[in-house]
Amino acid sequence: MSERLTRVYRAVALALTAAALVACSTTQATGRAKAHSAASRSAASANPLSPDDIFVQLREAARANDAPRATALAAMLSGYDVPSYVQYFQIKPRMFDRSGKALIDAPDDDIRAFLRTYDGQAIADRLRNDWLLVLGKRHDWQTFDAEYPKFVLDDDTQVKCYALMSRAARGENVAQAATDLLTTPKHYGEGCVDMINTLAASGQLPRKEVWHQIRLAYEENYTSLGKQIADALGAARPDDSLLDMAATRPAQILARGVDGSEASHQLTLLAIVRMARSDAMLAASTFSSVADSLSPGERAVGWGSIGMRGALSQNPMAITWYRQAGSAKLSTTAQEWKIRAALRAGDWNVVRTGIEAMPTALRNDGVWTYWYGRALREAGKGDAARAQFQKIAMQPNFYGQLANEELGNKTSLPPRTTVTQAEIDANRTNAGFRRAAKFYDLGLRFEGNREWNWELRNMTDRQLLAAAQYANQIELFDRTVNTADRTKVEHDFALRYLMPFRDKVEPLAAAVDLDEAWAYGLIRQESRFIINARSSVGAGGLMQIMPATAKMVARQIGMDYQPGMMHDIDTNIRLGTSYLADIYNKFDGSAVLASAGYNAGPGRPRTWRSTLDRPVEGAIFAETIPFNETRTYVENVLSNTTYYSALITGRPQSLKERLGVILPE
Secondary structure (H helix, E strand, O other), rough: OOOHHHHHHHHHHHHHHHHHHHOOOOOOOOOOHHHHHHHHHHHHHHOOOOHHHHHHHHHHHHOOHHHHHHHHHOOOOOOOOOOHHHHHHHHHHHOOOOOEEOOOOOHHHHHHHHHHHHHOHHHHHHHHHHHHHHHHOOOOOOHHHHHHHHOOOOOOOOHHHHHHHHHHHHHOOOOOHHHHHHHOHHHHHHHHHHHHHHHHHHHHOOOHHHHHHHHHHHHHOOOOHHHHHHHOOOOOOOOOEEEEEHHHHHHHHOOOOOOHHHHHHHHHHHHHHHHHHOHHHHHHHHHHHHHHHHOHHHHHHHHHHHHHHHHHHOOOHHHHHHHOOOOOOOOHHHHHHHHHHHHOOOHHHHEEEEEEHOOHHOOOOOOHHHHHHHHHHOOOOOOHHHHHHHEEEOOOOOHHHHHHHHHOOOOOOEEEOOOOOOOOHHHHHOOHHHHHHHHHHHHOOHHHHHHHHHHHHHOOHHHHHHHHHHHHHHOOOHHHHHHHOOOOOOHHHHHHOOOOOOOHHHHHHHHHHOOOOHHHHHHHHHHOOOOEOOOOOEEEEEOOOOOHHHHHHHHHHOOOOOOOOOOOOHHHHHHHHHHHHHHHOOOOOOOOHHHHHHHOOOHHHHHHHHHHOEEEEEHHHOOOOOOHHHHHHHHHHHHHHHHHHHHOOOOOOOOHHOEEEOOOO
């Protein structure tokens, strides 16, 4: 049976069994529903599910925290070849409710038994992460403190919040650690809200900081979260009606004026945050009428919020609003956009002082290290600038490459480390890799990547390269790239910048006069060479073409195209290279604008370009793209392209030349 027919067969069987399960679980079913259930069971019996199909259904039941269904499905998988996941998918739905909130009556004995059995495996670390959320919600600090050091990945913000609560329960002052951690509201969950309330009640977190957290949540449009955080204000908490008014009808809050109460001042700032999300100009004019009623610090916070929204909309007034914010405490996002607004305006003094005011961890990010070096050079501090560039010049990424060029070098390839076939073959017995391959075969990339990446944690560079070669030999090309990407000293950039399907990419790129290196740079970013990759918005294939775009391009080039052809390699590459070449020509040969247009649609970079009042460097234009995804995309694609060009030509390459200068329309 062909792979395609197998997929169709499996999909039909899954649908039939899902219908049967739903019907069987409905105790109040009508006669019509009972008949349908019987028919479904009959069909499922005629087309029995494989264990793999049942396992996929079990996984979905666990993701939905449907404990009864998970238990029923797991009972059908006796002897399944990944028993750890069968058990995990039974336990996890008993730890969280349908909304994803931890249950304090989770089955501790079953959890402990699982951790003993599978200690050291990726899935055990995953379950320990889940259990720590339960233990934190219980405030069972004795057990939490015993388990937390064993949580290897330690990548859950909620767990970190609970860890701080445990320290506070022992009498430690964790206020600074808490404020350093609380920067990204979307990751807070129950744990961080609990911590904020606890620290506020104990006096470690002042009301001023609580209001900052509320504004941060409202700024990022997590208004329900903001109202939960507001509980930490205690008796000083405004009514929900006022918080809702600030969120959805800010003009009404501002029309009330500002009285002498703390709540009035803070609600005014909250309303300005929300109004600025919709219209920075309106927020600025409205704020001007009430700002004098606020303290200097409060005025600075308001102007900073307006400045951020102005910068995101590329309003030339953004830098003026930011200047009025002075050194106010801003969100991480607002701090970063202050620098971007200054870059667009060519104000290198604000670039320098703004970066100097950043928290150390943020300031040490490569992007701000590079721009700080540039600002120092503009201030005539050449030696200090070089010191900044030298910090990151060896990093094989966009800003590392640019810093390297500031030191007078071009992008070149490091010496290649080769590994033996014996070293490669050693990976064939790796149990985690075998589980990963099983999951990839089932289309479960999340679980596959978890297992694969877990095995890489403690590998040397040489072992990583052997694992990358192993992935290449079994045609897991995305794992090849991602594994080779982890090396620190020994490298193989032919793996890091892999070129599969070259017999197709090279001639199809040449046919439309497109740089082959750019085509590969884009594919590496778009799909990591996963042939059947699908995005959340429907893009497909190696070059992640949107269905409507595929039809349009096919019509333009005279291709006889049907939607089912999207994942045919030749068709996908032909459509993608044709589209990229067309955008490139329409943007006067700008790789920056064309790459942005490929990701966000040609209209958006055209709009961003229209706001320019002077020529700007391609790097500045890229850095000030208001969409996070597109900004990262453009930087990665052109960084990739420069390395691919070095591989293909055998000569050092300039990223700055590719970026060029963006001219106003």
